Amino acid sequence: QQQVKQSPQSLIVQKGGIPIINCAYENTAFDYFPWYQQFPGKGPALLIAIRPDVSEKKEGRFTISFNKSAKQFSLHIMDSQPGDSATYFCAASIKTGGFKTIFGAGTRLFVKA
Amino acid sequence: GAVVSQHPSWVICKSGTSVKIECRSLDFQATTMFWYRQFPKQSLMLMATSNEGSKATYEQGVEKDKFLINHASLTLSTLTVTSAHPEDSSFYICSARDPGTGVYEQYFGPGTRLTVT
Numbered sequence: 001q002q003q004v005k006q007s008p009q010s011l012i013v014q015k016g017g018i019p020i021i022n023c024a025y026e027n028t029a030f031d032y033f034p035w036y037q038q039f040p041g042k043g044p045a046l047l048i049a050i051r052p053d054v055s056e057k058k059e060g061r062f063t064i065s066f067n068k069s070a071k072q073f074s075l076h077i078m079d080s081q082p083g084d085s086a087t088y089f090c091a092a093s094i095k096t097g098g099f100k101t102i103f104g105a106g107t108r109l110f111v112k113a
Numbered sequence: 114g115a116v117v118s119q120h121p122s123w124v125i126c127k128s129g130t131s132v133k134i135e136c137r138s139l140d141f142q143a144t145t146m147f148w149y150r151q152f153p154k155q156s157l158m159l160m161a162t163s164n165e166g167s168k169a170t171y172e173q174g175v176e177k178d179k180f181l182i183n184h185a186s187l188t189l190s191t192l193t194v195t196s197a198h199p200e201d202s203s204f205y206i207c208s209a210r211d212p213g214t215g216v217y218e219q220y221f222g223p224g225t226r227l228t229v230t
Contacts, residue, residue, distance in 0.1 A: 003135050010178075012126075023151060030215040032216075034217075034218075036221075040140065041204075041224070042115075042224065043119075043206050043208075043221035043222050043223045043224045043225070044206070044221050045221065046218065046221075048207070049217070074210075089156060089157070093217050095216065096161065097219070098170065099162070099210065099217075100159065101147075101159070101219065102159075103156045103157045103158075104156065105155070105156045106155070108154075109120055
């Protein structure tokens with residue numbers, strides 16, 4: 001119940017394309033859903049996050065779509081650039097019983113120039 | 114934004130020795146810090162939650178006697194890998210929560226690459 005399932009494992013798109021990464025969770029106690037970007041050899045950096053009472057959130061070229069009933073959420077990257085090539089992790093956080101964040105398996109994105 | 118640093122950024126040690134990794138919140142006080150472990154091309158796995166002034170809470174399967182965590186102040190947590198073995202080689206990442214910015218947000222350090230020979 002603590003798992004966050006992420007797909008696809010890897011993704012290749014052309015510059016300007018819109019990669020979409022999907023995640024699903026089981027535990028309805030999760031109440032914060034962040035996305036992180038990680039470059040090789042670096043720590044993850046928060047990109048954008050959403051609470052379950054919101055169906056969509058947009059920050060710059062990054063958009064989260066959230067479907068509470070389906071327990072699914074996704075990240076869309078508009079007008080993708082080669083500099084977006086990185087590993088993206090979805091996550092889910094819970095504060096009941098002590099704050100904890102569970103990460104998805106990650107998606108390696110490569111944007112072709 | 115809030116900044117978290119780690120030291121060292123990389124370390125090589127011999128099997129059987131101990132290694133200490135520091136995690137500092139530079140511009141905020143972190144009541145809670147987290148330690149993660151990441152193997153190549155894998156996700157981050159939470160090892161333990163460190164609360165200032167109290168004992169760390171370890172995740173299932175993490176040996177508390179092997180991975181010693183100390184959160185002595187609101188800006189510093191340390192992870193000591195005792196009697197390190199090659200299988201402990203990994204990327205160790207800490208994160209910290211800043212209660213002043215929001216209940217959920219946590220900020221990650223740049224990570225420490227540990228190689229045990």
